[in-house]
Amino acid sequence: MHPLPNYVSSSAFLIADPARAAMLIALVDGRALPAGELAYAAGVTAQTASSHLAKLLAGGLLAVETEGRHRYYRLAGSHVALALEHLAALKPLAAVRRKPLSREGLDLRFARRCYDHLAGQLGVAVAQGLQERGFVVPAADKQLVVTPSGMQWFGAMGVDMTALKSSRRGLARQCLDWTERRYHLAGPLGVQFMAVLCSSGWLRRSKSSRAIQVTPLGWAGLKKHLGVDEGSVGLPACKLAPSIS
Amino acid sequence: MHPLPNYVSSSAFLIADPARAAMLIALVDGRALPAGELAYAAGVTAQTASSHLAKLLAGGLLAVETEGRHRYYRLAGSHVALALEHLAALKPLAAVRRKPLSREGLDLRFARRCYDHLAGQLGVAVAQGLQERGFVVPAADKQLVVTPSGMQWFGAMGVDMTALKSSRRGLARQCLDWTERRYHLAGPLGVQFMAVLCSSGWLRRSKSSRAIQVTPLGWAGLKKHLGVDEGSVGLPACKLAPSIS
DNA sequence: CCGATGCTTCGACACGAATCGAAATGTGCA
DNA sequence: TGCACATTTCGATTCGTGTCGAAGCATCGG
Numbered sequence: 001m002h003p004l005p006n007y008v009s010s011s012a013f014l015i016a017d018p019a020r021a022a023m024l025i026a027l028v029d030g031r032a033l034p035a036g037e038l039a040y041a042a043g044v045t046a047q048t049a050s051s052h053l054a055k056l057l058a059g060g061l062l063a064v065e066t067e068g069r070h071r072y073y074r075l076a077g078s079h080v081a082l083a084l085e086h087l088a089a090l091k092p093l094a095a096v097r098r099k100p101l102s103r104e105g106l107d108l109r110f111a112r113r114c115y116d117h118l119a120g121q122l123g124v125a126v127a128q129g130l131q132e133r134g135f136v137v138p139a140a141d142k143q144l145v146v147t148p149s150g151m152q153w154f155g156a157m158g159v160d161m162t163a164l165k166s167s168r169r170g171l172a173r174q175c176l177d178w179t180e181r182r183y184h185l186a187g188p189l190g191v192q193f194m195a196v197l198c199s200s201g202w203l204r205r206s207k208s209s210r211a212i213q214v215t216p217l218g219w220a221g222l223k224k225h226l227g228v229d230e231g232s233v234g235l236p237a238c239k240l241a242p243s244i245s
Numbered sequence: 246m247h248p249l250p251n252y253v254s255s256s257a258f259l260i261a262d263p264a265r266a267a268m269l270i271a272l273v274d275g276r277a278l279p280a281g282e283l284a285y286a287a288g289v290t291a292q293t294a295s296s297h298l299a300k301l302l303a304g305g306l307l308a309v310e311t312e313g314r315h316r317y318y319r320l321a322g323s324h325v326a327l328a329l330e331h332l333a334a335l336k337p338l339a340a341v342r343r344k345p346l347s348r349e350g351l352d353l354r355f356a357r358r359c360y361d362h363l364a365g366q367l368g369v370a371v372a373q374g375l376q377e378r379g380f381v382v383p384a385a386d387k388q389l390v391v392t393p394s395g396m397q398w399f400g401a402m403g404v405d406m407t408a409l410k411s412s413r414r415g416l417a418r419q420c421l422d423w424t425e426r427r428y429h430l431a432g433p434l435g436v437q438f439m440a441v442l443c444s445s446g447w448l449r450r451s452k453s454s455r456a457i458q459v460t461p462l463g464w465a466g467l468k469k470h471l472g473v474d475e476g477s478v479g480l481p482a483c484k485l486a487p488s489i490s
Numbered sequence: 491c492c493g494a495t496g497c498t499t500c501g502a503c504a505c506g507a508a509t510c511g512a513a514a515t516g517t518g519c520a
Numbered sequence: 521t522g523c524a525c526a527t528t529t530c531g532a533t534t535c536g537t538g539t540c541g542a543a544g545c546a547t548c549g550g
Contacts, residue, residue: 007333007336008260008266008269008270008329008332008333008336009260009261009262009263009265009266009267010336011332011333011335011336012257012258012260012261012266012332013257013261015253015254015257015261016254016257016258016260016261017254017537017538018254019538019539020254021253021254021257022254024253025253034496034497035496035497035498036495036496036497039497044538044539044540045539045540045541046496046497046498047497047498047499047539047540047541047542048538048539048540049497050497050498050499051498051499051537051538051539052538053497053498054498059336060335060336061335068496068547068548069495069496069497069546069547069548070496070497070547071496071497071498079331079334079335080335082331083328083331083332083334083335084253086324086327086328086331086332087253087256087257087328087331087332088252088253088256089324089328090252090256090305090306090324090325090328091252091253091255091256091304091305131382131383132382132390134379134382134392134394137376137377137379137382138376138383145377147379149379262507262508264508264509279526279527280526280527280528281525281526281527289508289509289510290509290510290511291526291527291528292509292510292511292512292527292528292529293508293509293510294527295527295528295529296508296509296528296529297508298527299528313517313518313526314516314517314518314525314526314527315517315526315527316526316527316528
């Protein structure tokens, strides 16, 4: 039927089914879940789920581990999660593109807190600045390594690097920003960094929402230390750039 | 049927058809092609192609430009190309996993030249080392920015940075390594860097194939300057780590 | 040994989508 | 105006596959 077997389409085919996609998405955090829970997550019966899981397994997207009478499924690797994320970043853009965002929505899109670290267009720009200056470097598994010059810089900014405890998921890591389709800084370092920016008067938290405001002092500092410009942060829809590793 | 409309699966669905995937792949280099050529590339008739193109357009994966009686289609953005690459990186792994590679295949997988820069497991490891040490930093559109410390280091290695001309596609950029599913160093800097490594006796080109060999002197230097170890380069299938930007 | 639970296999049904032929629209050229 | 070419629309056919009911296998607990 087709000149060459198309590997791209065969991979996409496995993700194209809503039930299969729901199962995969339920596994993106790296957990291993039993077939029954995946069936529930996908909203299908156990038979249907079993059929889908067999296909995902044969396609190399899942791995399985039998334990007693349970079979725990997990993603075959982080590359599967990556592909899912990039695929997810495809549709919302086109769907939301024409919808005129409310004032409140625009504020949230510009800068907000994600748990307790900085997100939104500002969060992405800050993370980009940190990386371009070599203060942090992406490593395996979404981790971020703080370079020696980064240690020095964060210290000068008022972050007590020695007091920062590396949590189970690392000191600093990248968190996918769903409105921007790019990464911002998360982890203990991200939390401390935003706390410092707030206490030094660069940022101001809103009481009623998750929105964040930047003070004039903050704009000056961000521009000077990270090259984050007030005019350039929102508009230029910079393209996604994956790292080497 | 499904609790939430699943954006991931709807995107994947568009790529899941072999004909549509073939069209998209024909466009990954950023060109704009008329509908007729895309029909030929996909191996279907013009009517079928038109139907597919309309779906891809409605899904936001393609953009179109009408010029005379031709309609030129191109990808809606680099994020589409990115998603395709990560999707393509999914399947070959599973397909090749069990196939015992020949001696010659193993050599090529270990290190080879891609045009005139270094590729294969060694190429990926070298690029990873360069990035971990902060010599290069990923930027938008697959570009790599050489940091000040990177300029100094490449200079000390014997690369004449002042003589390097930045081509139309930049001084240094990341090139997806299809056997490794990770990025290696390309662009004028990549070309010059491999030339230096060869002339300083670290690497040796094979005459009959694209394979590359590492000399004992090379292993010592790679270990010292980039932390690339002979034992660790092949085995540890490090996970993919996307950059912040 | 028996029933309960978790999961998979088998079989049948129905919906959706890809495909192509034929015809319509629209553009360029003489 | 008339013809050639590029592309789209319409309609009918065929095939693949997602779905679930029922039954078949494992494992755990008593």
